[in-house]
Amino acid sequence: MPQYSPAELRRLKRESKQRAFDLAAELGVSEGALVAAEVGHGATRIDATLGRLIPAVETLGEVMALTRNRSCVIEKVGTYGEFHDGDHAAMTLTDEIDLRMFPRYFRHAFSVETENDHGISRSIQVFDATGSAIHKVHLRANSNLEAYEALKRDLALDDQSDEIAFEPAAEVEGAKSALDRVDTLREEWARMSDTHQFNTLVRRLKMNRLGAYRIAGAPHVRPLDVSAVQAMFDRMLADGLRTMLFVGNQGCIEIHSGPIHSLNPMGPWINVMDPRFNLHLRGDHVAEVWAVDKPTKRGPAISVEAFDAEGALIFQAFTQRAEKGGDPDAWAQMVADLPVLAEAAE
Structure with missing residues (x-):
């Protein structure tokens, strides 16, 4: 895997118009490394423990929840609630934000602030040990900013390094039959x-x-x-x-x-672009x-x-x-x- 300093990653990110997922793939680094490089420059390392993180996210009010794999992205607007913690699996169960979470993969979390043409975007981003994105929470115009500042303060880690030793990504397990x-x-x-x-x-x-x-x-x-x-x-x-x-x-x-309520194809993408639900496949x-x-x-x-x-x-x-x-x-x-x-x- 190529070696870039945090400063180099920040520069490359600012020069690129690509989404972080695509830029990371092009550079041969993890998406988590791109976010970690921003620590002290808009990003803060926070506790990824579900029992602390999700209750804090519940206080943010209406947000957008995003989960993805290499081929599909799902985005839902709503509020987090009805959190059920567990050692092996956890759940959030509201009408709009419905998640099944597996704590052992919630390894690195960040609050992230990015300036854009519309002001400052704020998000909570969680990654596994390899730096692959597990889940993201994007604040909206009507989200509770005081609660966000409290989350960032209360969950901040003592270690605010902008470098993390991410593990190599494992290959996908192919079909196993017997x-x-x-x-x-x-x-x-x-x-x-x-x-x-x-x-x-x-x-x-x-x-x-x-x-x-x-x-x-x-x-x-x-x-x-x-x-x-x-x-x-x-x-x-x-x-x-x-x-x-x-x-x-x-x-x-x-x-x-x-x-x-909608289908909007664009090139290879099948897109659902509903007001509170987006899917990109x-x-x-x-x-x-x-x-x-x-x-x-x-x-x-x-x-x-x-x-x-x-x-x-x-x-x-x-x-x-x-x-x-x-x-x-x-x-x-x-x-x-x-x-x-x-x-x-x-």
Whole structure:
């Protein structure tokens, strides 16, 4: 990885018109390194412990919550609340800000202030040990600035160095299958009563999500053509389907629940640009799409799931529950209508 001093990174950042994620990739450094370089120049290192950080974020009022992976960005406007801490997993559960967070990945956090044409933008940005962005909170015009100043003061670390020894990023784990255990996979899949049992099942069988999908077969999974992603969003918009879209990374998953009201394609991007919900998806990154059917006590949980060429999960889409306004039957029919992978249809 190239070595740049914090001063060099600050200069390169100011000379560039790229977003930090893209500039970091071009320079061969982590996004976290770009932010760390700003410590003392608009950024402050703060405590990343969820039990301190999220309650402080709750005091900010209305903000924009952003979570991303390499291929998809989700942005939701709302207020943080209903925080449930935990050693292995934590949650924020409001109607608009719905997060699943995994504390061991919340390693480095910063309050960040940046001057732009509209004044000063303020954000809270969290990174994992490799400097990959886990979650960001962007203040809005009506956010509570006094609470932000209190957060910055109360959570500031003693160590305000502008250099951090980030760990090398690990390669994406590709699909892991175990053909000798496929019968067990299918039998136990059919007996599931909750979607959360799936992860436990595949781990016990020494597989992972994508590896299991590749060998499970009908009626559990159906391979779809990559065009199914655009077709799904088109139908969601046209039919007003109330869905749950899960987008995230290893440290944080952000969920949109409800319909979408716009689709704005731009080059390879599929964009939802609703007033309080934005989604930016690189359609050209989608390499595999699966329709997945998992049994639960409430009935089948049918999802559409997209993966990139390296096997990383990009997003998952489910229907909202009927009691939340969803239409499981309409969702199931929409998924059944999506284009199947040509090889599977032969």
